[in-house]
Amino acid sequence: MSTGSSFSSETDTTGSAAGAGGINTYKGEERALRADRLGTPGLLLSVVAASAPLMVVAGVMPTVFGVMGIVGQPLLYLILGAVLMLFGVGYAEMSRHVHNAGAFYAYIARGLGPTAGAGASLVALVAYSAMQVGIYGILGFEVSGIFAAYLGIELAWWIPALASAAVVGVLGWLKIDLNAKVLGVLLVIECALVVIFDIAAVSKPGPEGLSLHAFDPETLAGAGLGTALCFCVAAFVGFEQAPVYAEETSRPQVVVSRVMFLAVGYAALFLAISSWALTVAAGPGSIADTSLKEGPGMLFGLTEERLGSTFTDVLHVLFVTGMFAALLSFHNVVARYAFAMGREGLLPARFGRTNRVSGAPGTGSLLQSAVSVVVVLAFAFTDDNPVGDPTAPVLRLFTWMGNVGALGVILLMAAASFAVIAFFVKRGAGRAQAPRLVASALAGLALLSIAVLTVRDFGALVGSGPGSALTWLLPGVIVLALLGGLAYGAVLRSVRPGVHARIGLGNEAFRLEKAAESGTARR
Secondary structure: OOOHHHHOEEEOOOOOEEEOOEEEEEOOEEOOOOOOOEOHHHHHHHHHHOOOHHHHHHHHHHHHHHOOOOOOHHHHHHHHHHHHHHHHHHHHHHHHHOOOOOHHHHHHHHHHOHHHHHHHHHHHHHHHHHHHHHHHHHHHHHHHHHHHHHHOOOOOOHHHHHHHHHHHHHHOOOOHHHHHHHHHHHHHHHHHHHHHHHHHHHHOOOOOOOOOHHHOHHHHOOOOHHHHHHHHHHHHOOHHHHHHHHHHEOOHHHHHHHHHHHHHHHHHHHHHHHHHHHHHHHOOOOHHHHHHHHOOHHHHHHHHHHHHHHHHHHHHHHHHHHHHHHHHHHHHHHHHHHHHHHHOOOOOHHHHOEOOOOOOOHHHHHHHHHHHHHHHHHHHHOOOOOOOOOOOHHHHHHHHHHHHHHHHHHHHHHHHHHHHHHHHHHOOOOHHHHHHHHHHHHHHHHHHHHHHHHHHOHHHHHOOOOOOOHHHHHHHHHHHHHHHHHHHHHHHHHHOHHHHHHOOOOHHHHHHHHHHHHHHHHO
């Protein structure tokens, strides 16, 4: 992949440098992410890694089976895959017209207005940051368990969590090429091991035999459906991040939409088959009780019965590396959102600069690293039993932050669906765009329904008791981010209308700014 072409420059009368592919530097500082860094394989690996497939199979699936009692989880993944494919129709078409590292908020700003975009920008920053920080909890807990089981060392969960945060922070400063390679190797091995388990489960089914009961629509009935939907949507999170990297791809009009559909299709089939394999291995009639009793240990127990202890030990290690890959992916996305917001004036200008050496959005990377360390330490200081208690705050860190983030992403996808409709209607969309607009409307309504069900059942989702303040405090984090962003957007509209007008325009706004300055210099 070539990086030099985007930095060949010629100086104009303002002292700024113009790259071959657009404006890349301004008064000695870089204002654009480097182009031509990612093709289809690299981008696909980066976005799929965010979903941490093994973490979903070992952690999310047993929770949906056991706590929510939804045996029809395989069918749920297929249904949600169809909904997200509908969402992707309009989202992909939008990506052909808007290339911005702040994808969600940029799309919402271009469709529903800059003030709405400002609200979405803060929701995106909080949601993705929460999802990333939450993973540090379960990763630290799993690593401490490995140290105890294999080395006899009692290690507090926050030590490996902070060590991981440091490594992720360093990699955030490196080239996206390297990150994609790291993510790719980890992801391919991880998925291969899960597929081997799936084959073993089908080859050696449990006491109820090879059953398709999990695909019966009646298995979706139950009071836990709303919470199960949020968990399962979170398992897909990652595909919608593809437009975040649009400025860094060689052919964004083609690569971004292709990657989104490949990622959704892959996730729907992979998750449906893997969750079905779990029901076959444990038996659909007993999967709920087994999951409730064993939790994440269910997968490893079923694996050891069929593939032996050595394979299971490797799976434990890949469980950790898969979560690390997800941490890298989310870190990169949060850094790019911060970069886009800094470039457009929603954050201090320093966030809108990239590193000279690597081209990475360095200040945004530092911000996410700092947030991660602060949150991990906050949970560590309030942890009464940091080593081995499964009810310790470390697990609440994963559950609370993960589901707050998932709710935020669901709302962003719903808003983006309606923004797509508004964007193309304002551009005089004709019959050719009608199918895409209908698909976006259906996806938006479905996603809003999922958000309503999620908020309704949030108490069960986070494991809080009746009347617990967590039932409204945790969803309130997303609501507060939205209201704060909208208020900030309204203030910008009154006080700094030029900044307000640039929200969602990305490099296009910078080119307009550059053209205006050049005209002033000539006069």
